[in-house]
Amino acid sequence: MQLTGEPIRVQPLSQSGQTRVPPQYIQPIQHRPVPNNLPDSESTVPLINLFNFDPKRRNPTRESIAAACREWGAFHVTNHGVSSTLLDAVRQVGLTFFNDCPMPEKLRYACVDGAAASEGYGTKMLVGSEQEENDAASEVLDWRDFFDHKTFPLSRRNPNKWPEFPSDYREVMVNYSDEMKVLAQKLLGLISESLGLRRSYIEDAVGEIYQNITVSYYPPCPQPELTLGLQSHSDIGAITLLIQDDVGGLQVLNSGDKWVTVQPLSDAILVLLADQTEIITNGKYRSCVHRAATNPDRARLSVATFHDPAKTVRISPASELINESSPAKFREVVYGDYISSWYSKGPGGKRNIDALLLEP
Numbered sequence: 001m002q003l004t005g006e007p008i009r010v011q012p013l014s015q016s017g018q019t020r021v022p023p024q025y026i027q028p029i030q031h032r033p034v035p036n037n038l039p040d041s042e043s044t045v046p047l048i049n050l051f052n053f054d055p056k057r058r059n060p061t062r063e064s065i066a067a068a069c070r071e072w073g074a075f076h077v078t079n080h081g082v083s084s085t086l087l088d089a090v091r092q093v094g095l096t097f098f099n100d101c102p103m104p105e106k107l108r109y110a111c112v113d114g115a116a117a118s119e120g121y122g123t124k125m126l127v128g129s130e131q132e133e134n135d136a137a138s139e140v141l142d143w144r145d146f147f148d149h150k151t152f153p154l155s156r157r158n159p160n161k162w163p164e165f166p167s168d169y170r171e172v173m174v175n176y177s178d179e180m181k182v183l184a185q186k187l188l189g190l191i192s193e194s195l196g197l198r199r200s201y202i203e204d205a206v207g208e209i210y211q212n213i214t215v216s217y218y219p220p221c222p223q224p225e226l227t228l229g230l231q232s233h234s235d236i237g238a239i240t241l242l243i244q245d246d247v248g249g250l251q252v253l254n255s256g257d258k259w260v261t262v263q264p265l266s267d268a269i270l271v272l273l274a275d276q277t278e279i280i281t282n283g284k285y286r287s288c289v290h291r292a293a294t295n296p297d298r299a300r301l302s303v304a305t306f307h308d309p310a311k312t313v314r315i316s317p318a319s320e321l322i323n324e325s326s327p328a329k330f331r332e333v334v335y336g337d338y339i340s341s342w343y344s345k346g347p348g349g350k351r352n353i354d355a356l357l358l359e360p
């Protein structure tokens with residue numbers, strides 16, 4: 001739902017030079033970001049060097065992955081096999097589209113108003129009556145514009161729906177999508193093995209991978225202390241691979257109560273476990289709750305690549321991880337129902353997955 005008949009995007013709002021944000025963007029006090037310092041070495045997501053993942057050194061890598069998944073639900077990977085040239089190219093085409101493409105051209109790709117997960121150029125539009133009225137945070141708008149791409153299975157991929165400006169946008173996005181899928185499969189294999197499951201376990205449970213890529217653009221915000229670029233949430237699918245520029249603003253929730261800024265690392269890729277992985281691992285690994293803060297000086301760009309099941313797939317805890325001392329924590333869910341609940345209730349922290357707990 002939009003606020004008026006005209007398409008609203010945050011970027012022109014930011015460029016209008018207003019010193020105060022419109023009230024729809026002001027977060028309730030308990031959700032406002034406290035000014036945060038750069039992470040110290042003890043409180044930042046772990047970094048895992050996949051170069052070490054040769055057959056002889058597999059165990060230490062698996063152990064670091066297990067610890068990162070248990071403690072953070074998130075970790076950076078380096079030596080992941082994706083060239084820094086491609087990572088830079090994706091950031092560059094994204095930034096060029098948002099910074100330099102004229103608005104009428106951008107609006108040729110506008111998302112369908114109010115449609116769930118529609119592809120294209122948009123901003124947060126689901127407000128008010130479409131979400132639960134008691135969740136004040138969900139009704140507040142994010143200080144973010146985005147471009148969403150449907151990229152896998154190939155039957156969903158239609159680059160003609162993506163920007164033609166800059167001219168290499170579509171080609172770069174196709175290459176990036178292909179490489180992210182390969183990396184996601186490799187990581188799901190490592191994550192499965194780190195729990196003693198066969199390498200293909202999580203991928204088999206997820207089935208054919210549905211991949212979406214969202215380029216998020218957070219314009220400078222005159223009142224960063226009152227706003228969020230993206231409200232607190234965990235991603236709903238299986239695994240998200242995220243890159244960001246050097247501006248910084250992504251924060252992950254650690255130990256349930258501490259927001260920690262994720263240091264921007266230009267060559268590393270951030271791995272975020274999402275809700276279906278938490279269900280499959282019977283809660284041994286948690287999905288990562290995260291949000292994006294804004295800043296007054298520089299626009300920020302991130303590219304998130306989501307890997308999800310098909311809507312018809314039933315997701316449940318792995319029977320190998322269930323026994324008397326570790327009973328099933330979640331009931332089975334059809335992924336499409338999980339998505340519907342997300343869109344009707346809003347992200348609301350971890351509320352959607354909590355609804356599946358067998359003993360809340």
Ligand SMILES: O=C(O)CCC(=O)C(=O)O
Pocket residue numbers: 214216230235242244249250290291292301302304
């Ligand atoms: O901009 C970011 O760093 C976070 C993006 C994100 O969490 C998402 O698109 O789900």
Ligand SMILES: [Fe+2]
Pocket residue numbers: 233234235290304
């Ligand atoms: Fe996210």
